[in-house]
Amino acid sequence: MDNKKPINLTLKVWRQQNTNSDGKFVEYDAKTVSPDASFLEMLDAVNEEIIKKGDEPISFDHDCREGICGSCGFMINGNAHGPQKGTTICQLHMRNFKDGEKLVLEPWSAKAFPIMKDLMVDRTAFDRIISSGGFISTNTGSAAEANSTPIPKPDADEAFLSAACIGCGACVASCKNASAALFTSAKISHLAHLPQGAVEKDKRALDMVAQMDAEGFGACTSTGACSAACPKEISLINIAKMNREYLRASITKKQEMAGGGEG
């Protein structure tokens, strides 16, 4: 079968020793790549060759390789997670590329995501946004009987769609402003749709937006690059939801008062 024929590629990969050093592009050949291999498996093979030559292999983040953990991700020819929609790099297969193609691999670019090494960036800024409010404060104990908390189907659907965000950072990487609006809004929106999360939705919106800004991410200019690049296809409606949650919370902000009891 023709489409099973191995392909040869040229990779132009960003190599950088650490955060403070200067980086540069280095070219590598990826020879006889199976179209059934994933992009990361192809890189593994390239790394084997690099190691055989006694050089340092290309560093890249990866973990589950099932498209659900959010660890992997870098730019392939300017596309976050490569050319295919709704896919993480680990789930991107080499059949998407043509024999003889030249691919430019670059790490996510954002001030808030400093490069650690080669294609790896530090995404702890996302963790700090989550720590600022992406949770519910009640101790839920063991799982309750599902039907004891009725949630309308459309709300549950929206919450599930927002919760699909794996925090990979492709939204920030693809945005010309390195805005984290899609990531932050997915978390705000996910919890605000559910009764367990709705109690703290005002505080959450205020704190998470403040943390997002403090981390040095840019502002949203609605280009839609984030949603197009998102491996989980998180919708821009989350950003609209975040904006109105944030506006409402800013106007109706309540304060803790003396005499209110210990709670």
Place this chain on the structure above:
Amino acid sequence: MLDFLKSTVGRKYIMGLTGLVWMGFVLAHMAGNMLILFSTDAFNAYGHAIVSNKPLLFVAETVLLLTLIVHVTTAISLTIENRAAKKSRYAVQPTGVKSTSWASRNMGFQGSLILCFIILHLITFKYGAHYETTVNGVVMRDLAKLMFEVFTQPGYVIWYVVCLILLMFHLSHGVHSVFQSFGFLERKMQAGLKTFAWIYALIVVGGFLSQPLYVFFIHQ
């Protein structure tokens, strides 16, 4: 509330709100000026009616000037921060399903040129040559004569066409984006909103374009 206005989200509301004022203005400005295609007297009388209503004119001009200043300064502050947030551009730009529209990526460039246009446009017309005419016994400014004078010069017509096309792109993104910024965007609205924004942009710019082109090709 100060935190809100300083935040990236709050400033999107400011951009949207001030943009909304100008979206309304360009539509009204275009619609009123369409009179030039039908009657110079009606066009002059319409202009005279606007400048005669001093309190209304003052309010309208103040609101337009203030919203423009806020829109531009907020855009500058956001652009500076956004550029700082993106440390470096990629060596390769995205193509295919993950690329974005030219209009959405170049709002700053379009806006800068539109701002230059607004300033020059005011110098050309509002503060331009003052001719007089009499319509129904009332002496008034003959703006139609000035308009015919300006739009018979090819250089002016080309400049107007270029700036109006930029305005079309600016509106096509802005009209759509304001819904997202304000938080009105819902899943079922997404496709329709983009079409609505383009129709709005085409109506405004199509109307505006017809005026200098009419003068240049038909009127003379």
